[in-house]
Amino acid sequence: MTTATTPEYGLKELQLETTFGGMGKETVRDIPLIDLTDFENRRGEITDQLWSAATEVGFFQLVNHGLDVKLVQSAFELSEAFFALPNEEKARFPLKKGLNAGWEFMSQVRPSTRTADQKESYQITLPHMDDLWPNQTVVPEFQRIMLDFEYRAWRLGMDVLSCFAERLGFARDFFTKAHDRSLPDYQSTLRLLHYLPMPEDDLDASLWRAGAHTDFDCLTMVFQKEGQGGLQVSPGKDAEGAGDNREWSSVIPRDDIITCNIGDMLMRWSDDQLKSTLHRVRMPKPGEYRGPRYSMAFFCQANKEVMIESPAGKYPPISAADYLLQRIQANFAEAKK
Numbered sequence: 264m265t266t267a268t269t270p271e272y273g274l275k276e277l278q279l280e281t282t283f284g285g286m287g288k289e290t291v292r293d294i295p296l297i298d299l300t301d302f303e304n305r306r307g308e309i310t311d312q313l314w315s316a317a318t319e320v321g322f323f324q325l326v327n328h329g330l331d332v333k334l335v336q337s338a339f340e341l342s343e344a345f346f347a348l349p350n351e352e353k354a355r356f357p358l359k360k361g362l363n364a365g366w367e368f369m370s371q372v373r374p375s376t377r378t379a380d381q382k383e384s385y386q387i388t389l390p391h392m393d394d395l396w397p398n399q400t401v402v403p404e405f406q407r408i409m410l411d412f413e414y415r416a417w418r419l420g421m422d423v424l425s426c427f428a429e430r431l432g433f434a435r436d437f438f439t440k441a442h443d444r445s446l447p448d449y450q451s452t453l454r455l456l457h458y459l460p461m462p463e464d465d466l467d468a469s470l471w472r473a474g475a476h477t478d479f480d481c482l483t484m485v486f487q488k489e490g491q492g493g494l495q496v497s498p499g500k501d502a503e504g505a506g507d508n509r510e511w512s513s514v515i516p517r518d519d520i521i522t523c524n525i526g527d528m529l530m531r532w533s534d535d536q537l538k539s540t541l542h543r544v545r546m547p548k549p550g551e552y553r554g555p556r557y558s559m560a561f562f563c564q565a566n567k568e569v570m571i572e573s574p575a576g577k578y579p580p581i582s583a584a585d586y587l588l589q590r591i592q593a594n595f596a597e598a599k600k
């Protein structure tokens with residue numbers, strides 16, 4: 264189990280997160296669905312919809328987004344093939360501390376729950392992948408497909424961010440430049456996730472597949488698989504002390520949509536106009552599918568050297584590196600068995 268110590272979390276966002284661990288209540292809520300058909304010609308209309316969703320809910324779903332569903336499927340198959348390797352094999356690609364690259368097993372402890380998420384993950388952050396790719400014999404085609412998928416997810420993420428940039432009074436390509444894939448300080452991450460299957464008699468109410476948290480990036484794009492639910496959102500992060508009255512709504516997986524959310528970095532960058540929303544992945548309830556859950560998340564995180572300076576200057580400038588380091592350190596404390 265995890266250690267019982269209560270670390271002091273430096274940033275306001277983290278301090279708040281320690282208060283969100285409870286089960287709360289479940290309610291039904293529509294997560295805005297945004298159609299990206301003909302993106303360039305409909306940019307104005309799409310920007311309006313993205314802005315409303317991001318300022319009101321902080322979560323939205325993209326449909327007709329142009330990212331080939333077959334590629335998403337291939338990436339899922341390779342992710343499953345990777346996680347099916349024996350742990351000794353996966354341990355040859357260990358998570359590089361503070362760099363979001365490599366494999367970890369049940370090591371992420373959330374400030375909200377102080378227990379380790381019931382999952383393993385493999386993270387791809389381009390500048391740090393030396394020695395971390397399984398080769399053609401271990402998982403054929405893994406590297407090629409994941410690199411292609413990472414690029415296409417990035418491309419789409421930059422299109423979405425370009426809409427927010429214009430609304431914030433920045434140049435259209437402001438965030439594309441801030442997430443430059445060609446630079447060594449690039450730190451956007453593709454995370455493959457495998458939530459462990461839950462045997463019927465193994466219910467422990469204190470455990471979570473992913474404890475309640477907000478993301479610390481600018482924009483997260485989550486790919487879920489139909490039939491493997493569990494992701495829940497709770498808008499209104501500032502309702503401190505809501506405790507067990509906090510309301511949680513499920514985001515039903517669909518293979519053709521991408522679930523997106525704003526992270527703390529973009530919330531800060533927008534002087535809190537765009538909302539970074541609490542979410543979690545809960546355990547299956549009795550009677551629900553209890554098998555493994557696979558998902559993939561692409562985190563658009565500004566390059567390390569980029570300074571986060573918002574239009575109205577509500578917060579002091581901070582480099583993206585300093586901002587993220589504090590968050591990663593708080594989340595990847597080694598889980599002690």
Ligand SMILES: O=C(O)CCC(=O)C(=O)O
Pocket residue numbers: 454456473478485487494542543544558559560
């Ligand atoms: O697996 C999911 O659906 C969500 C994952 C998530 O929230 C995260 O990794 O930050």
Ligand SMILES: [Fe+2]
Pocket residue numbers: 476477478483542
């Ligand atoms: Fe998340």
